[in-house]
Amino acid sequence: MAAPKTDAVLTAAVEVAREAALAIAEGDTVGEHLSAELEDDRLVTHSFACTASAYPGWRWAVTLARSPRARKATVSEVHLLPGAGALLSPGWLPYAERLAPGDIGPSDRTPYVDADPHLEAGFEATGEEDVDQMAQWELGLGRKRVLSAEGRDAAATRWYEGDHGPDSETARKALQPCSTCGYFLPMAGALRSTFGVCSNEWSPADGSVVSLTFGCGAHSEVDVEKREPDRIEPPVLDDDGEIEFVER
Numbered sequence: 540m541a542a543p544k545t546d547a548v549l550t551a552a553v554e555v556a557r558e559a560a561l562a563i564a565e566g567d568t569v570g571e572h573l574s575a576e577l578e579d580d581r582l583v584t585h586s587f588a589c590t591a592s593a594y595p596g597w598r599w600a601v602t603l604a605r606s607p608r609a610r611k612a613t614v615s616e617v618h619l620l621p622g623a624g625a626l627l628s629p630g631w632l633p634y635a636e637r638l639a640p641g642d643i644g645p646s647d648r649t650p651y652v653d654a655d656p657h658l659e660a661g662f663e664a665t666g667e668e669d670v671d672q673m674a675q676w677e678l679g680l681g682r683k684r685v686l687s688a689e690g691r692d693a694a695a696t697r698w699y700e701g702d703h704g705p706d707s708e709t710a711r712k713a714l715q716p717c718s719t720c721g722y723f724l725p726m727a728g729a730l731r732s733t734f735g736v737c738s739n740e741w742s743p744a745d746g747s748v749v750s751l752t753f754g755c756g757a758h759s760e761v762d763v764e765k766r767e768p769d770r771i772e773p774p775v776l777d778d779d780g781e782i783e784f785v786e787r
Contacts, residue, residue: 594625723735736749
């Protein structure tokens with residue numbers, strides 16, 4: 540494919556391009572002329588610095604065109620475009636990737652996720668006693684969906700690596716783990732061997748899921764270090780010593 544031919548008419552039409560940029564720019568934000576790039580035959584884009592403080596590194600791009608044998612430039616497009624090193628807004632993320640723990644308020648509601656990998660279908664009552672008892676015990680009778688293996692693994696990893704796991708600062712300073720504390724309530728189901736709930740109102744983890752290897756200073760079987768009281772010997776009175784009386 541042949542390279543586009545140099546266009547002297549469009550390349551020289553800097554003021555035409557500047558006027559087009561000024562026509563849409565807010566305030567006096569069209570700065571110095573930066574370049575003139577040949578896009579195609581009879582098609583040139585002029586760039587001007589953007590002086591707006593909110594758009595550092597951006598540029599006004601004005602594309603000029605002309606008809607064959609015409610000696611006059613025509614404005615085709617005007618845009619504000621980012622240059623190299625321009626300040627850009629963060630890329631858009633779907634809500635599911637953007638949402639963080641703690642973002643949901645009392646009046647908020649998240650959309651239904653049909654293909655949630657953390658959930659799988661639950662089971663309803665069938666009328667068969669043995670089948671229903673097994674479903675109620677293992678799968679959660681009456682719930683449309685229950686945690687999948689992937690969902691359990693994700694929750695377990697999050698809890699284990701969180702503030703109430705064995706690697707937290709509180710756990711590292713604890714004298715004994717939660718597994719030996721009388722306030723530890725083991726969980727039911729598949730996570731019973733790893734997690735439970737703290738029921739000690741004096742603990743920083745009260746009402747929270749804790750790992751068996753977590754621990755804190757409110758352990759039921761740990762006492763504070765007791766120190767021997769300091770003994771102060773009373774002064775010894777010497778009956779043979781001389782006593783000096785002072786008049787006041």
